[in-house]
Amino acid sequence: MAAAAGVSITTVSDALNGKGRLPDATRRHVREVADRLGYRPSAAARTLRTGKSGLIGLTVTTYGDEPFTFTEFAYFAEMARAATSAALARGYALVILPATSRHDVWSNVALDGTVVIDPSDQDPVVSELVRQGLPVVSDGRPAGSLPVTAWVDNDHEAAVLGILDHLADAGARRIGLLTGTSTDTYTHLSTTAYLRWCERVGQDPVYEAYPAHDPCAGAVAADRLLARPDRPDAVYGLFDPNGTDLLAAARRYGLRVPDDLLLVCCSESTVYANTEPPVTTLSLKPRRIGTAVVQLLIDAIEGVESDQPVEQVIPTELIVRTSSQRRPPRTTVSPPRTPEEG
Amino acid sequence: MAAAAGVSITTVSDALNGKGRLPDATRRHVREVADRLGYRPSAAARTLRTGKSGLIGLTVTTYGDEPFTFTEFAYFAEMARAATSAALARGYALVILPATSRHDVWSNVALDGTVVIDPSDQDPVVSELVRQGLPVVSDGRPAGSLPVTAWVDNDHEAAVLGILDHLADAGARRIGLLTGTSTDTYTHLSTTAYLRWCERVGQDPVYEAYPAHDPCAGAVAADRLLARPDRPDAVYGLFDPNGTDLLAAARRYGLRVPDDLLLVCCSESTVYANTEPPVTTLSLKPRRIGTAVVQLLIDAIEGVESDQPVEQVIPTELIVRTSSQRRPPRTTVSPPRTPEEG
Numbered sequence: 001m002a003a004a005a006g007v008s009i010t011t012v013s014d015a016l017n018g019k020g021r022l023p024d025a026t027r028r029h030v031r032e033v034a035d036r037l038g039y040r041p042s043a044a045a046r047t048l049r050t051g052k053s054g055l056i057g058l059t060v061t062t063y064g065d066e067p068f069t070f071t072e073f074a075y076f077a078e079m080a081r082a083a084t085s086a087a088l089a090r091g092y093a094l095v096i097l098p099a100t101s102r103h104d105v106w107s108n109v110a111l112d113g114t115v116v117i118d119p120s121d122q123d124p125v126v127s128e129l130v131r132q133g134l135p136v137v138s139d140g141r142p143a144g145s146l147p148v149t150a151w152v153d154n155d156h157e158a159a160v161l162g163i164l165d166h167l168a169d170a171g172a173r174r175i176g177l178l179t180g181t182s183t184d185t186y187t188h189l190s191t192t193a194y195l196r197w198c199e200r201v202g203q204d205p206v207y208e209a210y211p212a213h214d215p216c217a218g219a220v221a222a223d224r225l226l227a228r229p230d231r232p233d234a235v236y237g238l239f240d241p242n243g244t245d246l247l248a249a250a251r252r253y254g255l256r257v258p259d260d261l262l263l264v265c266c267s268e269s270t271v272y273a274n275t276e277p278p279v280t281t282l283s284l285k286p287r288r289i290g291t292a293v294v295q296l297l298i299d300a301i302e303g304v305e306s307d308q309p310v311e312q313v314i315p316t317e318l319i320v321r322t323s324s325q326r327r328p329p330r331t332t333v334s335p336p337r338t339p340e341e342g
Numbered sequence: 343m344a345a346a347a348g349v350s351i352t353t354v355s356d357a358l359n360g361k362g363r364l365p366d367a368t369r370r371h372v373r374e375v376a377d378r379l380g381y382r383p384s385a386a387a388r389t390l391r392t393g394k395s396g397l398i399g400l401t402v403t404t405y406g407d408e409p410f411t412f413t414e415f416a417y418f419a420e421m422a423r424a425a426t427s428a429a430l431a432r433g434y435a436l437v438i439l440p441a442t443s444r445h446d447v448w449s450n451v452a453l454d455g456t457v458v459i460d461p462s463d464q465d466p467v468v469s470e471l472v473r474q475g476l477p478v479v480s481d482g483r484p485a486g487s488l489p490v491t492a493w494v495d496n497d498h499e500a501a502v503l504g505i506l507d508h509l510a511d512a513g514a515r516r517i518g519l520l521t522g523t524s525t526d527t528y529t530h531l532s533t534t535a536y537l538r539w540c541e542r543v544g545q546d547p548v549y550e551a552y553p554a555h556d557p558c559a560g561a562v563a564a565d566r567l568l569a570r571p572d573r574p575d576a577v578y579g580l581f582d583p584n585g586t587d588l589l590a591a592a593r594r595y596g597l598r599v600p601d602d603l604l605l606v607c608c609s610e611s612t613v614y615a616n617t618e619p620p621v622t623t624l625s626l627k628p629r630r631i632g633t634a635v636v637q638l639l640i641d642a643i644e645g646v647e648s649d650q651p652v653e654q655v656i657p658t659e660l661i662v663r664t665s666s667q668r669r670p671p672r673t674t675v676s677p678p679r680t681p682e683e684g
Binding site for chain 1: 394395396397411412413414419422423426427429430431433434435436437438439440442443444445446447450451452612
């Protein structure tokens with residue numbers, strides 16, 4: 001490149017990087033030669049010089065080899081929006097990566113670090129990034145011995161126990177679960193909490209699991225759950241579309257919500273404020289999570305000593321709507337409550 | 343690298359890329375040497391081999407040298423979400439770039455092409471990308487002679503004329519405009535349409551312009567507009583926060599909306615369904631735009647002959663709420679409407 005332009009390597013570098021004190025003609029000449037040669041500066045070379053690329057990754061890897069447009073789900077969309085804002089505010093570009101692609105996108109970008117959402121227990125992407133010495137912050141505490149730099153998560157066990165108690169308080173006697181088949185910690189911890197709760201209260205577990213990244217599979221699983229001979233009288237669905245999945249299945253079986261079936265699902269969608277009836281949802285606060293993961297990642301990249309722990313637990317919020325509030329049956333008389341009980 | 347590992351260049355390449363038939367020990371050895379040397383494959387080198395990186399950019403460049411967390415604005419957030427989904431669905435990684443950064447992020451990533459939102463008339467980023475031979479698709483038709491590959495936009499003139507007629511129909515006699523100081527086509531075309539309408543109907547223009555990326559400046563400009571001696575009795579605000587900016591300013595001056603002041607703003611925020619009173623908004627349909635720009639960009643990258651024109655106009659939608667519907671004054675009697683007029 002320098003030889004072709006008949007100048008020194010320093011001059012080429014200065015001309016292409018807009019640095020140094022060069023005559024305009026020289027700068028122009030070098031650029032023209034660079035264009036003619038189709039020269040693009042190597043990302044790796046630049047990164048070696050500055051030490052940092054200013055690029056951070058974000059991806060969902062759990063669903064493996066299938067294309068998965070995760071931003072179609074409200075949780076991921078809100079989380080990615082907050083992560084983008086946090087990255088831009090600190091001058092970083094956020095690269096939202098497909099888990100799989102016919103292009104070798106991971107090798108084509110010199111990332112300073114990566115956020116991985118819901119990694120599965122043997123996540124090969126996380127292992128490879130850590131092997132390369134790159135900081136990895138996980139949305140969702142890592143399963144097994146996955147060696148991440150930091151993680152941000154909710155207390156999923158507490159959230160599920162809170163929902164099950166809420167449904168039992170509303171009169172549910174057999175609570176079912178709609179869960180996933182993947183091995184990320186969200187699915188794992190939520191399911192385990194449900195099974196433990198069932199054991200504690202002496203209820204047989206009633207659940208159906210499906211591949212959560214396939215929206216059609218949710219409707220089929222909801223149908224299966226309500227078709228069972230041991231049909232539940234309340235259901236908690238772990239994934240965003242489960243509220244509408246379950247409402248549709250209930251309609252097919254002639255079940256009224258909340259009279260015959262109590263419903264709660266985990267969702268960030270505002271749709272559930274306006275369904276018939278409105279559905280109680282658990283919010284995982286994805287905006288707070290998206291901001292937190294990027295702050296932790298950039299702190300790790302820049303070696304900033306943070307006051308924040310490298311494990312952050314974000315509180316969840318149960319938004320109670322009609323679907324989980326059973327009207328008292330007309331044939332029984334509730335004893336009057338004393339103020340102490342209220 | 344090959345010398346340090348004592349193997350051929352092909353072996354290094356195969357080992358690091360997981361290709362070829364190599365003994366596990368050789369693969370492991372090469373990887374260890376690579377780690378020791380801090381070797382990362384060059385993005386540029388890989389891109390030269392495959393021709394494509396699988397990475398596409400998205401950025402807002404208009405606001406120049408100041409950090410601008412554009413995803414804090416509902417329009418950009420929704421547009422970016424749709425763009426991300428469209429990119430992931432076609433196996434591309436979307437790089438959301440800050441307009442400015444202390445890292446040289448543009449040079450650290452080998453983009454196959456870029457989406458630029460609202461480029462200004464002399465946009466240096468667009469010019470540089472086009473100079474490098476990269477496809478550039480613009481959200482917002484390019485001003486002047488900016489040489490983009492394709493653009494997607496609304497018909498802003500028609501949208502503004504529709505709003506002004508809507509306000510005049512509701513009884514407005516002096517319509518004001520809250521506009522921006524930047525030179526992107528959205529701001530330019532909307533302002534020009536307003537000035538032409540004023541000329542046509544014989545109204546003196548009443549407008550205030552402010553730097554739209556600064557949220558505080560909107561509140562100040564709204565205040566200035568309502569403090570004028572020639573105070574308007576209706577205002578259209580071009581930017582997302584202008585509805586609340588104007589509601590707050592109206593309150594300070596004791597003006598009732600819609601009785602004393604009719605309001606419309608351009609916004610994608612659902613906030614305006616629940617303000618007091620609810621505010622009429624123009625939606626530019628950012629999801630449709632975000633999807634369209636990415637489809638056009640990837641079509642251009644892959645050389646796909648598209649049935650779609652390289653200029654796409656997306657229809658806008660006026661969502662009419664209380665703020666732009668004036669109750670008929672009690673002292674006058676409206677003539678009864680015939681069915682033909684309704």
